[in-house]
Amino acid sequence: MENKNQDPKIVAFVCNWCTYTGADLAGTSRLKYQPNVRMIKLPCTGRIDPVFIIKAFEKGADGVLVSGCHPGDCHYNAGNYHARRRWIMFHKLLDYLGIDESRLHFSWVSASEGKKFVDVVNAFTNKVKAKGPFKKYENINKEFVING
Amino acid sequence: MQIGYYPGCSQEGTAKEYDKSLREILKILNVDLTEIDDWSCCGATSAHVTSHKLSLALSARNLALAEKQGMKEIFAPCAACYNRLASSKTELQNHQEQKYEIETIIEEKINNIPEIYNIVNFFQKVGKEKITEKKKTDLKNLKAACYYGCLLVRPNGINTDDSEQPDSMEEIVKATGAQTVDWNFKLECCGAAHSIARTDIVVDLSKKILDDAQKHGANVMIVACPMCHSNLDMRQKNIKSKFSDYKVIPVLYLSELIGLALGLSKKELGIDTHFIEFDLPIKNNVQEEVSA
Amino acid sequence: MKIGVFICHCGENIGRTVDCARVSKAAGFFPNVVHSVDYKYMCSDPGQNIIKQAIKDLQLDGVVVGSCSPHMHEKTFRKAVADAGVNPFLCEIANLREHVSWVHDDMDVATDKAIDLVRFAVEKVKRNAPLKTIQVPVTKRTLVIGGGISGIQAALDVANAGYEVVLVEKEPSIGGHMSQLSETFPTLDCSQCILTPRMVEVYQHPKIKLLTYSEVEKVEGFIGNFKVTIRKKARKVDDTKCTGCGDCMQKCPIKKKALSEFDENLTTRSAIYVPFPQAVPNIPVIDTEVCTYFKNGKCSMCKKVCGRDAIFFEQEDQMLTEEIGAIIVATGYKLYTIDKKPKNSEIKGYGEYGYGKYKDVIDGLQFERIASASGPTSGEFKRPSDGKEPKKIVFIQCVGSRDESKGFSYCSKICCMYTAKHAMLYKHKVHDGEAYVFYMDIRSGGKMYDEFVRRAIEEDGVKYIRGRVSRIYEENGKYIVKGEDTLAGVPVEIDADMVVLATAMIAQPEASKLAQTIGIPYDKYGYFVEVHPKLRPVESSSGGIFLAGACHSPRDIPDSVAMASAAAAKAMVLFGSDMLEREPTIALVNENLCAGCFYCKKVCAYNAIEVKQIFDRQGNFVKEVAYVNSGLCQGCGTCNATCPSKSIELIGYTDEQIYAEIAALM
């Protein structure tokens, strides 16, 4: 099951109360999943700024996973609702600009959904793996242009 | 006002008078109908009870034709056709995959399915005040039991009217000057397509409906569906032969009632082709005016 | 910065799949890391001592521990670091157990990931700032919202422990739905007989400030330090003068205009009224909607007859503010109404049951009033339409409950019991009467509950039919109820004289508004949400706000009372100390950069953003900027993400820290 290769590179932005704890539960339950995801813990999905996602892609991430509390479960009442509204606009913008939608995945994973966390990570890892490295961004990274 | 017209097969056969009366009154009300060119059967009950896809495809063909002919809204007077078309519309809109499959079957593309009106929606759109304006005959002695049947307001949400206590047909009927009665079996089933194969059932069910309407004071039934009409009208003979004390009651299409209000004769409206022969307690004002 | 890295083996839990020595060695090469070790149990005393010793020996000013989840031992390690003289917030945890060793099998892969995680933590700690926990005092006063049985119980418990309570009830009297009930299951003791003494106790309690006919308007502040604004609605009666003699009500010429809320619209009441004779306080209210004086200024009969000159037409709503430490929300429920199809509501209503078209198709609370000795029929069974004694009653359960089409998908929990009680009460009084109950499942979990239902069936002869009713219609003065007995598989038709619908318990229509006012979450039905369904069932996720009774979910009297006492206990736990400690994770505004668009204010769920005006040295107004009230901010960071110019930052999770983590990933 396990993928020895460190590719693809996947960054996850998760909230402390639900998804991070859900990942803890996956651990406590000894569920196995692919090791490509690197998680950055934030207090709330409301804290996840779209620039984080852009930066992750710029730095060469092949996929970005965003996850937090289900609607209604937010530890801070409404952070995830605000986040959701931003994401609606943001993911449509990225899609329009030609960033493959399948490289950015949003999910709700609660503190009790260790299994779902594993499923989400595995499915997303496989999806990104199938897509291959995010060449477009890698190429754009290397060039420096001066316009006349 | 121009609206696409989907008559449905019955309008050409057993329900010729429905079609005839509609065309007559729409002349008076200045509404143009454009028949969908080369429309075909919606599949009716027989299609959906045997093959879901067939039923969808047959309805979809007509919707696609209407769209292709530039129609934004279509009117299906037969409640059963209306229900088939409207249900198919909902299904095609909500299930993309199904839509693609049906598109390949019918070899037509479906993009913007027209708005579909049943006869009540249609007259709401035409404006019931138009009927009141052009009213010539006094129908106040008519006590109408509006019979919606199964398919006019069901399922829930297909229509703006309530699927349990509808009153939209009453609104139109009141505009003709007739009275309406409150009764219990507005939505009860008459047995529908079992008419020929299981006449026994249809006789029982229709009798229940007709009895209840009369018990609540009705002297005329108003229907919006050729199937209901044929069951309630034609089957009264069977009821009468089974229950000798049964009293018959005239069954009119909503369009025929409106026609009467607008001063058209029974013959002009095709009412003379009904099985139940009857006289209605109505007066024609026009004649009075002429004699006065 | 000098950083020490400490890798824990957690016995074999981490060590089995992560090569801890390799991790520690790799970490030693990270910039700023001056010390790096691994050890069997970092959380043990010797383990903690290793950290403390290293801090002292090497003058470390940053610590990264690679161990179990921060949710497990972050506090432990921060304390150890603090003990050694370093600010505890300069300690970060890399989660090598839950997120690495327990979820991966391959040692190389796991070790590589562990090294990555330690690197992020090192990058983050470099940018951490020394912080101080926030200390706040506690106001030892409780606000109870809602004066039903839950609110009464909670208020009495807290007050009897010696703490002050403010009890707010929106109706003119406390008592709630329980005061309307006839008897209670499963004991069949009289509801009012057990409730009214408690109502009086509340009224007379020296520690309870009772505010009826009042509503919570605004809640500011935070746990231990709420400032609550309460609207005391104008009764138009001076409560300091009124003696509750009732002369005004008797003389009020308007007797039939208003339907009695207490009698569930089965009777009428005067324009000046107390909801019911045992009302607490026994002070009337003028219903300005129907009172002739307020319509055209003509009548003032009540004013004339009042011997105490207590009628006060000009009285206006009053705003009171209260300093509060804990809030107990006990706003109760409403009954799904079948009166008519509710306009602009998602509730579709039951057209097939007649939408309240039929007078003798009533709901459970109406039945309670009919059955009650103090009710409109003095407890005799008479049907509303013609006052005749019903000889056949059909009870229908799950009307609006477990019905996602026309109601709600949840079970209202109490209907099985009260329907059995209703049928029983009826059979006890009308011996030759027939009672039928249509049910889907009988849910009678509870002490002596199932026995009670069985008694109704076995001893009192109530006929239970398993199936939902499809339709009710009137025929010859009878109500034809069409059902199906799904056990026998036969259709059932009953010609009943009366039908009682056990309609769903639903959240108060204004619950979501109240939730937003006080800042607690609510579910899609409008019920308030607890912070943890198992272990913290009476706490809301907002600190210091507790839940009691049916405002949380459908529940019966014993459950509500138990929950109220639990909420009271939680409030008293809070009052056990004089000061509270809070994490310093709060937002901070860069006033130079802030352009004052206040998007931060819009997204703040805690009203923690205030408007601050900036003046130059000459005192000229320059601009408006956002200002964070550190007492209110809970540290979610939504403001930070929303701010287009990043002029507001969340301490502990700054842009700089997160940037460093992202950069370290690749």
Add this chain to the structure above:
Amino acid sequence: MSHHNTTHVRTISDDISDITSQNPELCYQCGKCSAGCPLRNYMDEAPNVVVRYIQLGLYEKALNSATIWLCAGCLTCSSRCPKNFDLAKFMDAVREIALRNGIKVKDKNILKFHKAFLRQIKNHGRSWEMGLVKDYKMTSFDLFSDVENSPKMLLDGKLNIFPHNVKGKDKIKSIFEKTEVKKCK
């Protein structure tokens, strides 16, 4: 449809889910459908019992019931179902599967009527009552019912002697060929 990791053998229940886009397990057997069904008294099984058979995997019992053929599709059940389960659609699907499996229909004439009706449409594009009556009577041997009604209808011009053929007749035939439910071999 996704199922457990183990290989899943397709069942009739899955077919129904696919045709109707709804899971038969949604039904919690409250019986409101049966309570309101206008044809309940003529049925051998209550409608909710037919659903129960499918839920339990007792497919034979469901497919052989007369109930599925007596359902008139009046939608009373569907519009009142507390679970928003479209039972009328479910019945359509069960019938379809019964046909596919070549189940002997209890109330034969009902099916014969439907088949006769569909043959008119397949051949002409629209229903032709005269042909329908002829066809039905020939297949059902129900020769003498309604003979008293026909002359009046003929006189009123309601029974057309010749069918109307739509222009897209061939297309309709092809629709039928692509969608008609045939008995599985």
Add this chain to the structure above:
Amino acid sequence: MDDIKTVAKELLTSGKVNAVIGYIRYGNDKRTKPFIAQKPEDVDKFVINNFILNNLAVYLTRKEVSKLGKVAVIAKGCDAKAITALIQENQIKKEDIHVIGINCNGVTKDFDIDFNSENIAGKCLNCDVRTPKLCDSLVGALADIPSGEDLKLKMIRGVEAKNAEERWDYFEDEFNKCIKCYACRQACPLCYCEQCIVDKSIPRWIESSATKRGNFSWNLIRAFHLAGRCIGCNECERACPMDIPLSLLNRKMAMIAKDEFNYDAGTDMNAPTLVGSYDLKDNEDFIE
């Protein structure tokens, strides 16, 4: 034309405002420039024609203007939307300004060209605010305006029809032209931040130099920061010296806002902003 002058003069002479921001002719007949009139006689130079291209709302948040105290501003319907949005976002207070709305008969794409169906600005084609929604006085009369083809919408549809890779290539090429002159930001009435995120150095989220990646991210984030806020005056695109079709981004975002939330920016100063509010029923089909 007297109308605007009368109104402006009255406002100045009566002391209701201290300045009126309007347009004066500049160079030739087919060119105007913004002008701040502080004396009644200044007003005589004001013109209103099909060449009043600038969105004057941009000046309302400038320190130099806010110092003047209460000012009046001439606003086309689109400009008035910007003012509405600025009020919504607390940048100006309604009571501090007087909006002189004009019944707008369309403007050209740029200066120095004839006003005709070919040159009419795209935003004017399906304009729903030819009479501004927000105004304290209203001048001018509506006349028929030329109709033309909505080329930008066609371009958006064209981009939508491409696959993801083609879209990326398209935008990468367009953004490669960017020289990071920030004329777009300067022209935008809603770019009022004290410090733009692109200028923030700790941390440096967006590279400020004209690198390919910096260009891409800058244009992306600018579109996002304007999502639900851009009122479609299209001044950014006109200002862009490299002819990057910025409206393809901003207008697309406005279309998404309309589709998803039925939200139109700048139509109601009391409405909650798109970002900054939420609905329990917001679409979450894309969230697992």
